[in-house]
Amino acid sequence: MNKKLLAGLISALLAHAAHAFDPFQIKDIRVEGIQRTEAGTVFSYLPVKVGDTMNDEKAAAAIKALFATGFFKDVRLEIDGQILVVVLEERPAIASLEFTGLKAFKPEDLKKSLRDVGLAESRIFDRAVVERAEQELKRQYLAQGHYAVQVTTTITPLERNRVGVNFSVNEGDIAKIKQINIIGAGAMSEADLLDLMVLRTSGWLTWYTKNDQYSKQKLSGDLETLRSHYLDRGYLEFNIDSTQVSISPDKQDIYITINLTEGERYTVSSVKLAGQMLLPEEELTKLVQVVPGEVFSREKMADTTKAISERLGNEGYAFANVNAAPELNKEKRQVAFTVFIDPGRRVYVRRINVSGNTRSRDEVIRREMRQVEGAWYDGEKINKSRTRVDRLGYFDEVTVETPAVAGATDQVDMEVKVKEKPTGNIMLGAGFSSAEKFTLSGSVQQQNLFGSGKHIGVQVSTSKSNQVYSLSHTDPYFTVDGVSQGFDIYTRKTDTSTLAVGSFGSDSAGGGVRWGLPIAEDDYLNVGLSIDRTTLKTDANSPLRYRNYVTTFGARSNTLLTTLGWQKDARDSLLVTTKGSLRRAVLEVSLPGSTATYVRATYQHQHFFPLDRRLTLAVNGEVGVASSYGNKDLPFFKNFYAGGIGSVRGFDSGSLGPRDTALNEAIGGDKRLIGNAELLFPVPGMGRDNSMRLSVFMDAGNVWGYDSKFSLGSLRYSGGVALAWNSPMGPLKFSYANPFNKKAEDKVQRLQFQMGSVF
Template sequence: MNKKLCAVLIAGLLSASAHAFEPFAIRDIRVEGIQRTEAGTVFTYLPVKVGDTLTSEKASQSIKALFATGFFKDVRVEVEGDVMVLILQERPAIAKIDFVGMKEFEKDPILKAMKDMGLSETQIFDRALLDRAEQELKRQYLTKGKYGVQITTTVTPLERNRVGINFNITEGESAKIKAINIVGVQAFKEKDLLELFELSTPGWLSWYTKNDQYSRQKLSADLEKLRSYYMNRGYLEFAVDSTQVSISPDKQDIYITVNISEGDRYQISSIKLAGDLILPEAEIRKLVPLKPGQVFSREELNNTTKRITDRLSDQGYAFANVNASPELDKEKKQVAFTIFVDPGKRVYVRRINVTGNTRTRDEVIRREMRQMEGGWYNAEQVTLSKQRVDKLGYFADVTVETPPVPGTADQVDVNLNVTEKPTGNIMLGAGFSQSEKVMLSGSISQNNIFGSGKHLTLGLNTSKTNRNLSLSYTDPYFTIDGISQGFDVYHRTYEPTTIDVGDYKTASTGAGIRFGFPISERESIGVGLTLDHTKITTYDSSPQRYIDFVDKYGSSNITIPLTINWTSDGKDSYIFPTTGTYQRAGLELALPGGDLKYWKLSYQYQRFFPISKSLTLMVNGDFGYGDGYGGQDGLPFYKNYYVGGINSVRGYAASSLGPVDAKYEDERLGGNRKIVGNAELLWGLPGYDKSLRMGVFFDIGQTFGPGQKIKTDDFRASTGVSLAWISPVGPLKFSIAAPLNDKPGDDTETFQFQLGSTF
């Protein structure tokens, strides 16, 4: 049987001509040599079909088309009579990919990255892709400082035209930074400058920070810190001339050398304003803190241009351009600045777009917006809108963008994107004392019912100490202008037999209504009225003052508490604030007409100071004072203040601080005055800034009884470390504390926690 060879393997020979043959009409096309590929798949890639005339040119085109699929490593076309015969040799498929000796990385992410580049199980094997994957894997090791890594790739043929790929890896040790030198330093001490760097030689925390491993990105950031340090201290012409990074022959030690030119130190000779100022010059001058005679600071100059830009943005000039142009007098070492102001066109907001809310209704978010559609753009109002949406507590993240409207020069859109989080909570609280005492509490709440922004809480507590069932409902927008309304119904039984409080039992049943009135963007006043019935039970072991109170005022009484509170919330975030102030003052007054008459005043002041991008200082003060009136002798004892525990003075058991009973010295009576202070340095962990915070704290506080003098020796203090985590299962709070001045009889606790679970 005569066959004419028309083409051969084309790897590198695609330009070669096929053997000449007489053109003929194709009666049939036959495919030989395939194992996995379907014949129909081959036909879809052919430029010819049955009935076409096959020529040498079309045969060559067929060979090229089949090679282009990447499925075959050999393609031949032969002619048998008027039949076109395709003889194919398939590329092998990848049966498995395995790694030996890989400890630095998890296997699954590496496999996924290789799959993204086309190298994965069941895919056609391609040697070029394998080489590329090997180089990329090696590059990943280099980013981890493992410069001595060795990777050997083995391809093993398997049955059914398959291959197994094995990466044999010898990771070696990570190279460490042996030394960092800054050449050219004269104005400052080199060691002080090196403290600015994130990169460092090995230290006791290097195992965690990895800062002793070289990273090009980290070095670039460190050089920028160095540049800022000099330029904020007057060195206007400072420059980094070059950097050299070298590695030892054994690839274990890295040496970094930075060559700098400090230049001269400049003072400011004058500050001028130019351009279209829009606002009165005197008003803009107030935004310029730099004065003639001061040492130049790039940071202050940047802050100045930003203040002016922000001020113009508040007037609707969203695209204002403010630049400072320097004039150097090198002989006098002085610099004069002219600040050019170009406000551009005044901009208004075309549309506010809300995205990301799958449960929460648009209206719940939009009613918090203070920037209005169709109004002039106001940067301050946009920022305030973002903060108000964030403080709803329904979202894990809130971002705002203000892109210009395409085709216009005076319009922007405000795009508000939210990331929703679970707003239902099952809250659990627990504490363990040194004497094996346990306290449990819980509640079920939904802060965003059906996405409406309304709150519903069912409090259910089954601990031996505190058993209650309560239902609370709040509509934050009872009226369109933001007046809120709420209802509370409860039945509570309190019997502090498992904590250090005098023996007694109360059973309270009541209902109340409350309203909230906004008086500014960050301030509100709340008013509530409750009808309460409380039954008191005392025992032979009860403190004498408890027994005396019941004898005088009865074991069952009705009160009508009126509550009035003022709240000012200027924090920048609901979950983890970094700046701003929170204040709350409240009055609880038992109105005439009830069996008891008393009042309680409270005040809380909390402030957050941003120390740096990662550090925040929180200070908190919490004060309370109460008494009787209209002939009543002091507060009802079950209304006393108690201090101690994870939410007041950590390191001491809950409610364990304050006056003690004269007969039972291990039982606390509480007090009619409370003073608590907290200071805490907080920081977020890398990768968890939005959900996890650690802190170092100092707590101090105490309660004082009627007539008891407030003495500094009576206060209790503690210090320790804390952790707060908005975890996938809910908010968690932990503390490890050491009391600083505990005295005999104090009930101390080293470890305390509060946990919750979302649903």
């Protein structure tokens, strides 16, 4: 048999005048040398087939196509008569991908990142890809501050043309920021500027925050923080000239140098509006927050342009363009602003499209919409719609976009995109507090039952003083107008013998129905009707008033109770509140025919004042009154108490107010007044992380009995420091308070704490 070998460098042969071989018609194609690759795969990549005429150009194209697959290390074409023989040498496959020496990362996480650069088990081995993977590993470690990391790659040949790839990692120690220098600061102290930054040198909390580890992203954010700090204080010509980041020879210490130019401080000489305003100029002028004569603030100017844009957006001008043009007078160090307004074309919302809700019904989302299809675009209503959907708690993410309709200049669609999250919750919890001691709790809840938006929950909570078992259900849209309806069933056992209040026990069981009526966007009225049966237990250690009540009215109490409540919640966050207010009032009335006939009313008003970016002043006031009617006494288990976390810190929980003279135990009263003022700020060393906050506070409050009136002179006062931490394991609160005017009968508890966790 006469075989002619076609060299892989067939293109070089084409340079000669003579052909490397005579063209021939392919009668058959044979593939040799493959072990893992299917012959059909080779045929699919070949640009020739049986019946074609083989020539130099097609041979070169065939070799190029097979090399391009990346499957083969060598490709040869041979001729056996009129049979084309394709001889292949496969690249080895990666049988295993292993890591040794890992501490900072999990192997599965690194395998996922290396897969993105083309290296994974079962893929074809490529030395260039392995080198890229090695660089990716180093990049991952450098991003975590391991600047001394060393990566050694070992390739081990295995049977059946396979290899094992092993990355041996010597992580080294994490480099820490040793020093940060700010050069050029004069008007601002370097210490104050460093305190604004997230990045910082090692401190007593940086083991938790990791802010002493260099990050390019964090540095960029810090530079923008410095820029905003200066521009908000009138330094219009402020500039960051350069930044240098260097590392010590042993790759353990990071040094950061920031060079800046402050420039001069400017005041605002004038602000005027120009352009097509559409709305009355007086109305738009009220939105201008930059006042002539004051020091310029970029934040106030940004708020001004944003407020005007949003106001025009509320009138349908979705694409309003508002820009402030400065005119600097460097001699007088003044700046004049002209705010140019271009409202654009007025548009309306054609359709509202909802996507991403794989479980929740469309109506659950659409009923929260405040923007209406076919109506003029209203930015405020669109933002409110997004907020209301987000508040449902059914979604990890809620985004709203308003793209223009193709081919139309006055229409947009409202695209509401949600990302579902699990709404069923099975929770076990444990906690400890200075008042309740050890607590166990558990609950099973489904917030979005069958995607309908209805809630159902079962809860169990037990401590030394309280045991509660309850079942609840809520339909937030019992009517299309947003009236909610729900019911509760519960059983409760109480034993106060371990608390600083009068000793008694009670077994309660009951249930009720409730309705919620929206009266404004953030205002709700709540109405409820319930029935409760309570059996009281007293003994020789119980206060005389408690024993007299049981003797007179019996140990068993049946109560038909109606409640009326109002709440307006305008806080910016439930966990870390920095601004806004909360107001709520509740009125309880036991209806005639009940064993215990009484009226109980409470009112609370909280307000949060942001003093600056770091400081928040929180004030809280609470008042409560209760009274009986129908010639009956107020049930003592409906008394008010004060003292401890949540009222007047520094005094034992529930210990303030009237006392049993024989037992010297608090028995509660029918009037309660509480006042709190607290200055909240981040923990030093935590930067802008508000999950942990310190505070200094002053509390005031007391409880008055049935035969006494409110008296500010008898208020108890305390002051101290507190720590609140929304930790990954649950909320934690500590307070240390010193009572200012304690009396001989008062019980003091200076250190108080409350913590819990979910597992």
